[in-house]
Amino acid sequence: MTPKILAMAAACALAHGAAGHAAAAANEPACAAAPLGEQRIYLRGGMNGWIAADEYAFTYACDAYYLNVEEDGLQEFKIADAEWTPDTMFGATVETALPAGQRSPLARGSDAKNPYNIKLRFAGEQTMRLAFEGGRPVLSIGPKSFGPAGAGPVDHPVALGLSHDSRAAADKAPFGSVTAGSAVEFALNALPGVASATLVVEKRRLEGNQEVLEYTELARIPMARQPGAGRDRWTARHSYADPAVYGYYFEVVVDGKTYVYQNNRDRVYWTRERGSNGAGAVAHAPAGAKAVRRFRQTVHAADFTVPGWARDAVYYYIFPERFRNGDKRNDPVPGKTRYQDKRVEFHRDWLDRPYRPGSGDGSDATGGNDFYGGDLQGVIDKLDYIRDLGANTIYMTPVFRAASNHKYDTADYTAIDPHFGRNADYVRLTREAGKRGIRVITDASFNHTGSDSLYFDRYGNYAATGAYEKSAITPSSPYASWYTFDARQADPDKRYKGWAGAMDLPELNKADPGFRRFAFGAQAKPKGITQLWLDRGSSGWRMDVAPWVPDDFWREWRKAVKAHRKDALTISETWFDSSKYLLGDTFDSTMNYIFRNAVLDYAAGGKAGAAYANIELMREAYPAQSFYALMNLLSTHDQARSLHVLGDSGPEGDAALARKRFRLAVFFQMMFPGAPAVYYGDEVGLSGGDDPGNRAAYPWADQGGKPDLALLADFKQLIAMRARHPVLRHGSIDAPIHLDDNVVVLARRDGGVWALCATNNAAEAKTVSVALPAGAAGRYTDALTGATLEAKDGRVSLTVPAMFGVVAVSPANKQ
Template sequence: MRKRTPARSCLWLLASAALVLASAAPARQDGGARPDAPATAQPPSGVWYEIFVRAWYDTDGDGIGDLNGVTAKLDYLKSLGVDGLWLMPVNPSPSYHGYDVTDYEAINPQYGSMADFRRLLAEAHKRGMRVIIDLVINHTSDRHPWFQAARDPADPHHRWYTWAGTRADLGAVSATGGPAWHALDGRHYLGVFTGEMPDLDYDTPAVREAMVGVGRYWLDLGVDGFRLDAAQHIYLDFQSQWGDPRAVAKNVRWWQDFRAGLAASNPRAYLVGEVTQDSPAGLAPYVRPLDAVFDFPLAVRLIESVKQERDRGILAQALPMAAAYAAAGRATGDAPFLSNHDQERVMSRLQGDARHMRVAAALLLTLPGEPFVYYGEELGLQGKKPDPDLREPMRWNRRADAPGETRWKPLTANRGGDVSVEAQDADPRSLLNLYRTLIHWRAGLPALREGDLHGFDAGDPQLVAYTRATPGQKLLVVHNLSGRAKTLPLAPTQGFAELLRSTSAGARLDHGRLLLPAYASAVLR
């Protein structure tokens, strides 16, 4: 592995980052112009799809998913209606998951080559699809050349990491609950997640310079932005720092500087951050430097609401977040989701209840922001801890041993052929086709993508209702969380007189009353 240095990055001057970087843009590594941005021949849905490449689709028969497999299935994703891909880490790494990077400017050889990656970008952009990649820069692998060099206190890279001083509490608990300090060569270094993931020190200017260079490197290749792993942990290191406004302020300042540094390569790069807070107040500061943050509290409320068949405060979370984004000048912001690669899959949390899953999907895909769908969620894949079981092979065929199916780990769930694209594709009542329907609603109804959010009093805790409005369109969205048909009276002054969409053929508007079957959702104009 060749050693990376900041030499290929621009000069880091915080006071005038954008201007300096604009004049010092690094040369393209392939000698060409930046690849075309995604085409926009049809209205976007604003929906993203998270892919674990290892588990996705295998084109070379080794049992491991690869980048060519992502390219091979772009048309499937296009048919689903998504217009953005989030690729979990694609850099070289000693782990199966890739969240401990050993080379920030290379592709994991198990996944393919840089040429394969460029081909994927080009084919995705032809289809009007954006591509963002996981950017894991809070920490490196302990096998990264930087950290290997840092073991020598005389090497400049020693200052790239945090080492315990004489007064450090070596028994301190990290912000993620494990030991914060890890022994090496008679010293101790900071590793918030594990000892295999030493934290970089962002008070070192060379670290900041290097990471802006990494971001620009991928943007210049044509990547459309980044999912920022552990975005709150740049300066949130210890359990005692939770809630400390100083740590939050330093995190926010770094991401502001990072965005400014990227501007010379792509001022419109999409940045979505992993910020694991449990309230709007905890998430709101990160809305200023980032386009969106993953709405973890909303995911909890969505799942608990459909599971209990009673509203558990969905709008109490969604409305303050909408206000926070509006205050930051991004009225259509937020990154709602149901589950991801670190959490028990949503179908497992719902104990396999497909009725509840359908309502959860309808809620997710009619709320503000740009929703994220975890691969296989549209099929009802299940998965419980430990982490590898949350990231099991995507099911394409009824037969788990069919060509293209990955075999990176044995299946612990989803062994049946019904949970597969092959089984659900042609079934109009399948979960897969419900996802297609809902995502295409977003593409066809601008207010579902871009509209303001306002609460609507349905007078029944088993009904969730809200309006989505743009200057040209006002919609009322109603979800029946329960197993019984519900009736919602609508006054003529409210103006909703046309039933536009429904997930059930039994839904109807009759003399000012919306009749909504069990577990159904409807959109009115």
């Protein structure tokens, strides 16, 4: 369910939940100081996209940290501050679910390198309590006992009558993201009785990850009253000078009391900032501006362009080590191939499950060191398969030399990993792909390298002198300035910073001029890594963990990319609302995790309106050129596969139902604007949970696998539908013309061609009658069945199959 976080109290007596407790307060010791000082900690887990959201912040009250929640079912989470600081990050000491209602000791991130996720089964409204007993963290959960606080709900009828919809042309114009220099008109609707209204405009601080969430006030604009018949309109205008993400809200005075009309309380997947825009909500004026939920307004550069081919892309998304073994001569060999200073493991059976250390599956205690032998030759061998599927763009996770199976621990940015092939194989791949009309997108991290790399060389495996050669800080290394060291530390793991606490991923000093020249310097000799791989045939870059790299780095990088190859596509790995990366100065597109969660929640049976609000936010907040180029994914190498999420596994799994729901998700993906991404194996029913389960080998029939050929045929049919009808790739899109709990109907237009796109997540077919937009065609043909539909009196009746959809396309209308 969608979690509801309840109000929190700061009073110690309320924390214990009973008025009688206050009478005994004189006999109790004084409240102890907060063990973590002023550091705020948050519940961060699957229920909120693992973000540090203010409504999930614990409150310290006398003896412990408290949080009221309303959740149901088994949830996974950790408790941590906004930065995942090891000393203020708490996880489970065991991998199994903790017993509900009992006290459970936890581990700090500084005690264990990677505490397990906490797994707890919730049961509605409850209070979580994190106490420190003898300095050790202990978590308990029980009936709600933490008292509410706050000013209470708004009850004044005039205040309750306020309204503003950021997507309504009458309330804000122009719609959506605007170019720098544009003026925007705002209107607030009200009953008579408002004394004054003020439009407050703020500018968001653009820096790093979303934990940096600050707004600076730019303007307070008095609004002008326009009396109406029973309703007044209050209007104001503001011109936005610079590209940025802005916030706005309204301050309203009624009967001497100040209210704010602000963004709604909708949760946006993975995003710390709450509110999906659209219709807002009124509240009592908070004590500080930080508590305000702002409507967001994106302002992008006037010259922002995205490569035109991006909206026509259909990605085939490959984890190379698990896709296809095309050359067994380059396979890793246990006893010979090394993983850092350890052995590697090799799966002789291609269909083995990926190893999970500590699970009892027979693997060793090291993660990321089990291999199957997938390589570039395997991708080349299957280019015809990828083309026949209908994909025209390959995105591969990193292929550079690295110790692990995932290759994000880069050892040499200039070279293909020897177990994947050679540099010449990459060039051959891009050329052979090009012959089939397929582009290739390259992946890299400029946030960190591997500890086992020629740049760092912690294990002394390279001839070059690394910055941390054999665990010794080496100032003479040509890479010494790429990293930051603390020579005062005796523990080798504490002399440098590993990204997110992973010591095999030492963080790079992205401000270092030498590293920047190496990464993208146009005049560098040899040329920068960015230009090098574009010259070797890449059509663009997907950049790993983009929010952890400074924004000014990406601004310089983008200029270097576009100067070298104007039509190269730049894609960020961001999971949350990515507006700040789509202003025209950093990225063209992003991996659309918001889309993934919205579509999978809808396909799983969730109410259409709740899920679709997230998609509407993107339509409004993202510049159109980016919105039509978003990498719309359903499964990834970092999240459980779609079939797993939709319920095909476990003792209560229903594989047949999961496949029906998955077909609905794919249908939605193929009829919607943006570039669909098919994660290898999804098209033949490959399933699997979180890493490493989501990185299983493709089930090739000649390796003993059993690919789901019926599902494969569905994928081909839906991708072909998208290819056959340009309106599905280029057509405009507005708000749904019909939206109920189960059915979404969209009208799309490309010149004189219209398409009606409808989906239904119910277990039975639904028939809906919808009013067509002005100027819409009157006759349509079902893109899959060939059946015809006729509009009558400006309406059309659509029968949408259970857990599937309809695309009805009009003939071209010459204008």
